[in-house]
Amino acid sequence: MKGLRYQLKSVLHDKFCLMTFLLPIVVAVALNFVGAIDFSTLGELHFGVLKGNLPTQTVTWLERYGPVTAYPTVEELTDAIKEPSTNLIGVEADGNSIKTILSGDEMDIFRQTADTLPDLYEQRNAAGQTEVQILERPDVMAGFQDMFIAVTLIVAMFMGCTFNAMNMISEKEDGVAFINEILPMTRSQYIMQKLFVGFICGCLSSIITVCICFRLSLQNAALMLVLIVLSAFVAAMTGLFIGRASNGLMVGVVYIKIVMLLFMAVPILSFLVGISQPLLLAVCYLVPSQATFEGIMDLSTGSGTAAVKDIFILLVHCIGWFLLYIGLSMHQRKNS
Amino acid sequence: MWKSLYSLLKKDCRMMVSGKFFPMSLGFLVLYTLYVNFGYIKFMDASLYNVYLYDPAGTQTTVSTLVQRVSSKEALDAVLLDDTNGVGIDASAGEPQLVFYEGTEKADRHRADYALSLLQPSGHYSAELIGSNTPEQKARKEITCELLFFEIAAVGFLGIAAVLFKEKGMGVIRVHAILPLQKNLFILSKLAVFLLSDLVFAILLTVLNVGVSDTASILPAVLLQTALLSLIMALTGLICALLLKDFRQFTLAYLLIAIFVATPVFLAANTAVKLDWIYFHPFYHIYMGLKNAYFGTSSNSLAYYLGCLAAIVVLFAGVQRVFRREMGKEG
Amino acid sequence: MIEVKDLTFSYGKDKKALHGLNFTVEDGEIFGFLGPNGSGKSTTQKILTGILKGHGGKVSLFGQDISAAQRQEFFQKIGVLFEFPYLYANLSAVDNLKYFSSFYPKEQIRSIEEVLEELEFKPDFLKKPVSSYSKGMRQRASMARALISNPRLLFLDEPTSGLDPSGAVLFRKIIEEERKKGTTVFLTTHNMLDADLLCDRVAFIADGEIKALDTPKNLKERGSNHRVVIDYLYQGMREEKTIEAPELEAGIPFAHDEIISIHSQESTLEDMFIQYTGRGLS
Numbered sequence: 031m032k033g034l035r036y037q038l039k040s041v042l043h044d045k046f047c048l049m050t051f052l053l054p055i056v057v058a059v060a061l062n063f064v065g066a067i068d069f070s071t072l073g074e075l076h077f078g079v080l081k082g083n084l085p086t087q088t089v090t091w092l093e094r095y096g097p098v099t100a101y102p103t104v105e106e107l108t109d110a111i112k113e114p115s116t117n118l119i120g121v122e123a124d125g126n127s128i129k130t131i132l133s134g135d136e137m138d139i140f141r142q143t144a145d146t147l148p149d150l151y152e153q154r155n156a157a158g159q160t161e162v163q164i165l166e167r168p169d170v171m172a173g174f175q176d177m178f179i180a181v182t183l184i185v186a187m188f189m190g191c192t193f194n195a196m197n198m199i200s201e202k203e204d205g206v207a208f209i210n211e212i213l214p215m216t217r218s219q220y221i222m223q224k225l226f227v228g229f230i231c232g233c234l235s236s237i238i239t240v241c242i243c244f245r246l247s248l249q250n251a252a253l254m255l256v257l258i259v260l261s262a263f264v265a266a267m268t269g270l271f272i273g274r275a276s277n278g279l280m281v282g283v284v285y286i287k288i289v290m291l292l293f294m295a296v297p298i299l300s301f302l303v304g305i306s307q308p309l310l311l312a313v314c315y316l317v318p319s320q321a322t323f324e325g326i327m328d329l330s331t332g333s334g335t336a337a338v339k340d341i342f343i344l345l346v347h348c349i350g351w352f353l354l355y356i357g358l359s360m361h362q363r364k365n366s
Numbered sequence: 367m368w369k370s371l372y373s374l375l376k377k378d379c380r381m382m383v384s385g386k387f388f389p390m391s392l393g394f395l396v397l398y399t400l401y402v403n404f405g406y407i408k409f410m411d412a413s414l415y416n417v418y419l420y421d422p423a424g425t426q427t428t429v430s431t432l433v434q435r436v437s438s439k440e441a442l443d444a445v446l447l448d449d450t451n452g453v454g455i456d457a458s459a460g461e462p463q464l465v466f467y468e469g470t471e472k473a474d475r476h477r478a479d480y481a482l483s484l485l486q487p488s489g490h491y492s493a494e495l496i497g498s499n500t501p502e503q504k505a506r507k508e509i510t511c512e513l514l515f516f517e518i519a520a521v522g523f524l525g526i527a528a529v530l531f532k533e534k535g536m537g538v539i540r541v542h543a544i545l546p547l548q549k550n551l552f553i554l555s556k557l558a559v560f561l562l563s564d565l566v567f568a569i570l571l572t573v574l575n576v577g578v579s580d581t582a583s584i585l586p587a588v589l590l591q592t593a594l595l596s597l598i599m600a601l602t603g604l605i606c607a608l609l610l611k612d613f614r615q616f617t618l619a620y621l622l623i624a625i626f627v628a629t630p631v632f633l634a635a636n637t638a639v640k641l642d643w644i645y646f647h648p649f650y651h652i653y654m655g656l657k658n659a660y661f662g663t664s665s666n667s668l669a670y671y672l673g674c675l676a677a678i679v680v681l682f683a684g685v686q687r688v689f690r691r692e693m694g695k696e697g
Numbered sequence: 698m699i700e701v702k703d704l705t706f707s708y709g710k711d712k713k714a715l716h717g718l719n720f721t722v723e724d725g726e727i728f729g730f731l732g733p734n735g736s737g738k739s740t741t742q743k744i745l746t747g748i749l750k751g752h753g754g755k756v757s758l759f760g761q762d763i764s765a766a767q768r769q770e771f772f773q774k775i776g777v778l779f780e781f782p783y784l785y786a787n788l789s790a791v792d793n794l795k796y797f798s799s800f801y802p803k804e805q806i807r808s809i810e811e812v813l814e815e816l817e818f819k820p821d822f823l824k825k826p827v828s829s830y831s832k833g834m835r836q837r838a839s840m841a842r843a844l845i846s847n848p849r850l851l852f853l854d855e856p857t858s859g860l861d862p863s864g865a866v867l868f869r870k871i872i873e874e875e876r877k878k879g880t881t882v883f884l885t886t887h888n889m890l891d892a893d894l895l896c897d898r899v900a901f902i903a904d905g906e907i908k909a910l911d912t913p914k915n916l917k918e919r920g921s922n923h924r925v926v927i928d929y930l931y932q933g934m935r936e937e938k939t940i941e942a943p944e945l946e947a948g949i950p951f952a953h954d955e956i957i958s959i960h961s962q963e964s965t966l967e968d969m970f971i972q973y974t975g976r977g978l979s
């Protein structure tokens with residue numbers, strides 16, 4: 031595999047591949063070192079009041095739960111409540127109590143908050159006397175940060191398909207593909223060379239990303255490495271298919287985008303929707319990144335044993351796609 | 367002139383057909399529609415915190431039906447570990463004691479007060495509703511707006527550049543230089559084809575995801591904003607395709623635009639995250655224009671429309687200049 | 698038809714491509730522009746075809762200054778064959794021709810089938826995409842595009858490039874046919890044979906200047922040494938002798954049994970080009 035050195039050189043000189051390699055690493059750094067994505071501020075309550083309408087103590091009471099903005103006119107308050115990008119709860123005086131105003135398109139959390147706010151106001155004096163025990167949150171990443179990091183890692187692992195696909199497409203465009211046909215290189219040598227390019231780049235990008243994002247125990251680190259290796263192999267296989275199917279750079283880029291979209295969308299959707307139906311889950315597992323995603327999520331919460339199932343699914347993918355490629359190659363050779 | 371324009375339009379449509387642009391757009395339309403109707407709408411909601419009560423002695427008699435009772439302290443601990451946003455009330459000692467996992471200071475206060483209020487619920491109160499959209503309608507409009515923006519800004523932009531790169535590669539641009547036709551028609555026909563396909567896409571996406579009745583009232587405004595965005599992105603795509611040497615270089619520029627330009631716009635426009643500099647971001651205003659169109663809020667000023675027109679005129683002049691330069695190039 | 702006076706052109710401040718060209722091309726003439734790569738041939742052609750602007754000096758085509766000419770009217774009268782066959786690869790030759798001809802007045806357009814037949818285009822490939830064509834077929838389709846609008850003035854850049862000998866002969870025949878129809882041809886090439894066989898007059902261009910301009914015959918004669926080489930058989934041995942041409946008037950001035958061949962030692966156009974410009978054609 032002496033030629034592999036030059037294949038890797040060719041890939042690393044490709045700015046597109048270089049950017050693909052660095053992108054997940056940059057995102058991982060941004061997610062980890064710039065600061066955690068604080069979704070708690072995004073769910074914070076925000077109140078809007080009419081200037082001079084509520085007593086100062088009421089505004090102070092509201093400020094216990096979230097920022098209060100005073101609007102000079104009813105129209106401005108109404109517009110702010112109706113503004114779709116915020117979930118402002120309008121609060122107005124109602125005799126000795128308060129009434130709340132919403133636009134009606136808010137999520138349940140804000141609707142229920144608005145519905146119960148007058149009750150809280152009535153009971154405000156009694157509330158301070160109860161004993162409250164606040165526990166420290168367990169060492170799991172907050173909110174959707176798990177998902178963001180898992181998706182970044184999936185991008186790192188499965189972007190391996192880009193490297194060897196672009197390598198193969200460039201060869202076709204430059205005419206090197208014709209030269210390959212008259213070289214004393216066997217078909218299997220060619221496949222191994224191309225696979226290795228995508229595999230090594232995908233693995234490297236993923237390992238660096240994992241080192242940035244995770245602090246794992248030795249056992250879980252070993253399982254993560256297995257996950258990376260298997261995912262990068264499947265990605266490299268995908269790259270082989272894309273490189274083979276594309277007759278030009280533009281078509282290749284479109285295929286890569288479709289594949290990456292699928293690899294990212296399926297795990298994200300199943301995570302957010304929460305698929306429990308076995309048949310639907312099995313369909314999701316047809317996409318290799320689903321198993322990878324679940325494996326990463328399991329390892330990030332420390333449950334390494336659950337990740338073993340995902341590793342097994344990935345192994346099946348590796349063998350399956352490899353056999354499919356070999357089968358297709360042999361079939362094509364027979365026909366030609 | 368009309369005959370020439372017709373020939374150019376026919377040729378550009380054929381280029382797009384051979385580049386599988388239309389099936390790709392259709393594919394994305396189906397994907398987006400499935401995502402909106404079977405994914406986004408289902409998970410885009412969040413309920414208020416669950417409240418769990420451990421009351422072995424039955425001291426709390428006037429408890430709201432929203433409160434979930436647990437049978438033991440261990441069960442309370444377990445359910446709170448599983449639902450870290452929930453609030454636990456331990457009434458085993460008689461007086462209720464609140465226990466929950468830390469959030470933010472203000473959210474914690476609200477959680478505590480809310481949980482306690484459920485122990486003595488009063489009559490059913492509902493907030494006054496002053497808007498015209500339900501949560502589902504809002505979610506549908508929001509996501510449709512985002513998807514349309516993404517489709518035109520990212521996918522359409524890529525499409526027009528791909529067509530022009532193909533023609534560049536074939537060298538046919540310089541053949542058009544010696545044909546008896548107004549050179550601007552070459553650019554105008556491409557803009558027309560992409561504008562039309564974007565408008566059709568916008569109509570279909572909106573009808574399928576927002577519903578026919580809601581679409582009828584907002585469609586003219588949506589189409590106007592779509593047209594502005596489509597023209598700006600098409601002209602940007604044309605300039606990039608003419609200036610950059612090959613498609614490989616273009617994909618780098620495209621990645622940068624798609625990720626680093628669109629992301630702050632989405633964050634600022636759809637969440638409460640406020641970035642101070644976002645008002646200087648041109649895409650933010652265009653996106654907000656589209657969003658306002660979807661929600662029927664006509665807050666677009668004359669300055670906005672003048673700005674869009676100015677951008678289109680400047681970009682068109684730039685495309686013209688670069689196109690003439692390209693026509694004179696060697697093979 | 699074409700009148701060029703003191704034509705200058707620069708690509709940027711320091712890169713002067715043309716240093717004051719002067720020439721005319723008569724109606725119905727085949728005028729050749731012979732020069733190596735980078736000599737200014739393509740620049741001159743681009744200026745004459747209206748693609749490149751910002752030139753110095755005066756350029757008139759069809760009796761009108763090119764900068765003042767009505768562009769659409771101007772392009773209707775010219776046909777251009779570029780150095781490379783620029784065609785839509787995903788369309789067939791017929792579709793390419795239908796598309797490009799759609800920009801010209803209907804009455805001006807020739808029959809597509811007739812033009813392709815004239816160019817001996819393979820009928821099997823008429824409906825196949827250009828991407829499946831050989832180099833020669835693409836050149837034929839490209840030439841058809843230049844001829845389809847019945848131009849009064851034809852600009853041909855390396856017309857026989859990529860063609861086999863029979864294809865080159867065919868293209869020369871077609872160019873001659875065009876001249877007989879009264880079409881003026883402006884031919885840029887660095888193929889000496891095309892220039893010699895086709896052109897009424899040839900201009901040698903190098904480093905942005907015209908070094909010589911005359912008929913091919915006159916140019917070759919200028920460098921001729923008026924000698925002839927005679928191959929002959931004498932007493933069973935094959936021999937060769939070089940004599941001055943005037944000596945032949947009195948007959949063969951040496952003993953011989955059989956004359957095998959007589960060749961003049963006339964210079965080629967390439968020889969004359971090197972003499973005038975100090976460099977070769979390639």
